[in-house]
Amino acid sequence: MDDTEVWEAIGAEGFGRISGAFYKRVKEDGVLGPMYPEGDWEGSEARLRGFLLFRFGGVMDYVEERGHPRLRARHMPFAIGEVERDRWVELMGEAVREAEVPGEAAQALMTFFAQVADFMRNR
Ligand code: HEM
Known part of the structure; x- marks a missing residue:
């Protein structure tokens, strides 16, 4: 399935559900929680959602507010190794399931x- 098909399948609402379910977990997580402001x-949550709406739906609000994503550069201040990468992907997997995104x-x-998570690794 390509990006456009994903967008058509779940829409802005789907990305909203994913971002909400993801940060609910990050907040409580012993590895990732303390890394966030x-x-x-x-x-x-709004930044992740905005980025995803841009990336999959071409919605420009994120770029207008934050500029070009430059995600790898923006993640440099945070120590991201295999442990952090794996936890991020694990919690996102749970979030995608909770959001009832179709198969x-x-x-x-x-x-x-x-x-993307692997690309963020900087330690
Ligand atoms: C690999 C593990 C990752 C860790 C530990 C991590 C951690 C963080 C932290 C601490 C922030 C700063 C807080 C904030 O601005 O809200 C942040 C920002 C952000 N992350 Fe991640 N992140 C990871 C992977 C990812 C991935 C895979 C994506 C996208 C697919 C992503 C998307 C974003 C976005 C869009 C922002 C906000 C950037 C901005 O506009 O400033 N992150 N991340």
């Missing part, structure tokens, strides 16, 4: 998330 969980779209998304 305290007290800005709504902001973090093929879920598979395409998890392939994308696993690739």
Whole structure:
């Protein structure tokens, strides 16, 4: 399934459900939770959601607010090794299931998330 098909399958609502379910877990997670700025969980969720709407739906709000994603550079200040990468992907897998993303779209998304997460590794 390509990006456009994923977008058609789940829409902005689907990405909203995923981002919500993901940060609900990150907040409580002993590995990832402490890496995030305290007290800005709504902001973090909005940035991830905005990025995904841009990446899959071409919705430009994220880029207008934050500029070009430059995700690898933006993640440099955070120590991301295999442990952090694996936990991120694990929690995202749970979030995608909770969000009831249909099978093929879920598979395409998890392939994308696993690739980007590995690319973020900087330690
Ligand atoms: C590999 C493990 C990862 C860790 C430990 C991690 C951690 C973080 C942290 C600590 C922040 C800063 C807090 C914030 O701005 O809300 C952040 C920002 C962000 N992350 Fe990640 N991240 C990971 C992977 C990913 C992946 C795979 C994606 C996308 C597919 C992603 C997308 C984003 C976005 C869009 C932002 C906000 C960037 C901005 O506009 O400033 N992250 N991440």
